[in-house]
Amino acid sequence: MTQYPPTGLPAERPEPRAVTVAVIGAGMAGLGAARELHRQGIDVVVLESASRPGGRVLAETTALGSRVDLGGQWIGHGHRRFEALAAELGTTAFVMHTPRRPAIVDGDTTLARASLAATIANATLLVWEITARLGAPRRWKTRSVQAWLRHVPNRRARRLLEVLVSVSTTADLDRLSIHAFLDTVRYQGGLATMLSTTGGAQESIVAEGAGTLAERLAAELNGRVVFDSTVTALHRDEAGVTIRSASGTYRATEVIVTVPPPSAAGIEHHPALPAERISLQDNTYMGSVYKAIAVYDRPFWREHGDAESMVLTEPGMAVFDTSPPRGPGHLCVLVAGPEARDLDELDDNARRTAVLGPIAAHLGPGILEPRGWHEKAWHRDRHAGGGYSALPSIGHEDGYFPAGAEPVGHIHWAGTETAAEHAGYIEGALESGERAAREVLTALESMPPPHGAAPGAPTHS
Numbered sequence: 001m002t003q004y005p006p007t008g009l010p011a012e013r014p015e016p017r018a019v020t021v022a023v024i025g026a027g028m029a030g031l032g033a034a035r036e037l038h039r040q041g042i043d044v045v046v047l048e049s050a051s052r053p054g055g056r057v058l059a060e061t062t063a064l065g066s067r068v069d070l071g072g073q074w075i076g077h078g079h080r081r082f083e084a085l086a087a088e089l090g091t092t093a094f095v096m097h098t099p100r101r102p103a104i105v106d107g108d109t110t111l112a113r114a115s116l117a118a119t120i121a122n123a124t125l126l127v128w129e130i131t132a133r134l135g136a137p138r139r140w141k142t143r144s145v146q147a148w149l150r151h152v153p154n155r156r157a158r159r160l161l162e163v164l165v166s167v168s169t170t171a172d173l174d175r176l177s178i179h180a181f182l183d184t185v186r187y188q189g190g191l192a193t194m195l196s197t198t199g200g201a202q203e204s205i206v207a208e209g210a211g212t213l214a215e216r217l218a219a220e221l222n223g224r225v226v227f228d229s230t231v232t233a234l235h236r237d238e239a240g241v242t243i244r245s246a247s248g249t250y251r252a253t254e255v256i257v258t259v260p261p262p263s264a265a266g267i268e269h270h271p272a273l274p275a276e277r278i279s280l281q282d283n284t285y286m287g288s289v290y291k292a293i294a295v296y297d298r299p300f301w302r303e304h305g306d307a308e309s310m311v312l313t314e315p316g317m318a319v320f321d322t323s324p325p326r327g328p329g330h331l332c333v334l335v336a337g338p339e340a341r342d343l344d345e346l347d348d349n350a351r352r353t354a355v356l357g358p359i360a361a362h363l364g365p366g367i368l369e370p371r372g373w374h375e376k377a378w379h380r381d382r383h384a385g386g387g388y389s390a391l392p393s394i395g396h397e398d399g400y401f402p403a404g405a406e407p408v409g410h411i412h413w414a415g416t417e418t419a420a421e422h423a424g425y426i427e428g429a430l431e432s433g434e435r436a437a438r439e440v441l442t443a444l445e446s447m448p449p450p451h452g453a454a455p456g457a458p459t460h461s
Contacts, residue, residue: 144173236269240254328371
C-alpha cells in the first residue's frame with residue numbers, strides 16, 4: 001500500500017486558517033462574545049470541543065412536546081442580560097411556582113418550621129450570614145465546611161445544612177473551605193439570594209429552555225461555530241495567536257478563552273502562562289452534580305401541596321416545580337457532591353427509583369410513574385467537566401469570585417467564574433462574554449491598520 005506522503009518525507013502542514021478573533025468554547029459566554037463581535041463586523045470563529053452548543057446549558061424535548069433544561073436554567077432576580085436575551089430570541093420566561101418556604105422532608109416526616117432541627121439550622125445560617133458580611137477569619141481557609149458542620153448539635157440540622165451547601169455549590173464539603181463558602185455568600189449578596197426562588201437566584205425559567213437560547217445563538221453565527229474542535233495548544237507572539245485544534249490550525253489576532261480554569265489547564269501554552277494563571281488552573285476543580293426532570297401530564301401534586309422541598313434522605317436532593325404555566329408537569333431534582341457520583345453506580349431503573357422514591361413519600365405514589373424522564377450527570381461530561389462553576393481547592397484563594405481575567409498578550413479570559421456580578425450563573429457567563437468582547441474590540445482598535453485601511457476599520461467576514 002502506498003503511503004502519502006511517502007515514508008521518509010515530511011508531511012506538509014496546511015496553512016492555518018486566518019481569523020480576526022477565535023473564541024474557545026461555545027457556552028453562553030463564548031456564544032455571547034462571538035455574537036457581539038460578529039455584529040460589529042469582526043471575522044470570528046468559535047471552537048467547541050463538544051458536538052453541540054451550550055456548554056453547561058442543554059435543553060431536550062419531552063414526549064409531551066415541552067422543553068426541559070438539564071443544565072443551567074434559572075433567571076435570577078436582577079439577571080437583566082439573561083432576561084433581555086430570552087426576550088430578544090423570541091422565548092417566554094415565567095415565574096416559578098413556589099411556596100413561601102420549601103418543605104423539609106426526611107423519609108415519611110415533613111419537619112415543622114418550628115422543629116428543633118429547623119431552628120438550629122436557621123440559627124447556623126444566620127451565623128454564616130453575619131460572618132460572611134464581616135469577613136470570615138483567615139484560619140478558616142484550611143477548615144472544611146464538613147469539619148465546621150460536625151459541631152452543629154442536631155443530626156437533622158446537620159443534614160439539612162449539608163444538602164443546602166452541597167446543592168448550592170456542587171462541592172464535596174470536605175474539599176471546600178468554610179472561608180471560600182462564606183466568601184461566595186458575601187459575593188452573591190447573602191444566603192437568601194442564593195437559596196431563594198421568589199426574589200432570589202431561582203426566580204424564573206425560560207419556557208422553551210435556556211438551552212434553546214444557545215442553539216439560536218449558534219444558528220445566528222451562521223457556520224462560525226466549529227464543533228468537535230478541542231483546542232490543544234495556543235502559541236502566542238507579538239502579532240497574535242496560533243491555535244492548534246482537533247479541526248485544524250487557526251491564526252487569530254485575538255483569542256477569548258471561555259472554558260473554566262480546570263478545563264483550560266488541558267491547553268498547552270507557548271510561552272508558558274504567568275504563574276498566577278497557572279495557579280488558578282491548578283488550584284480549582286469542577287464540582288459534581290446530577291440533574292433529573294420527571295415529566296407528567298399535569299402538576300397533579302399541586303392539588304395536595306407544593307413540590308419544592310429539601311430531601312434529607314440519601315441521596316440528599318433539592319426538588320423544584322418547574323412546570324410551565326399551561327403544563328405539562330415538570331419536577332426538577334438536583335443531587336450534588338459525592339451523592340451525585342454514587343448515583344453513577346446504579347442502572348437507569350435503580351437510579352430513577354432512588355431519586356423519585358423519597359419524593360413519592362411526600363407527594364404521593366403518582367410521582368413514581370412519570371410520562372418522561374430526563375437526566376444528566378454533569379461530572380461525567382468530559383467537555384463540561386462538572387458544574388456549576390470552578391471551585392477553589394481548600395487552602396487556596398484561587399477561584400474565589402470573580403476569578404482573575406487579566407489578558408495575557410492577545411489572549412482574553414471569560415466564563416461565568418470571571419463575572420463581576422452573578423458569577424456561577426448564566427447571567428455571569430453573559431456578562432463575562434460582554435466584557436471580553438469589549439476588551440477585544442478595544443485591542444483591535446488600538447492596532448495599526450493594515451496598508452490602505454482606515455484606522456479602527458473592522459475585518460468583515
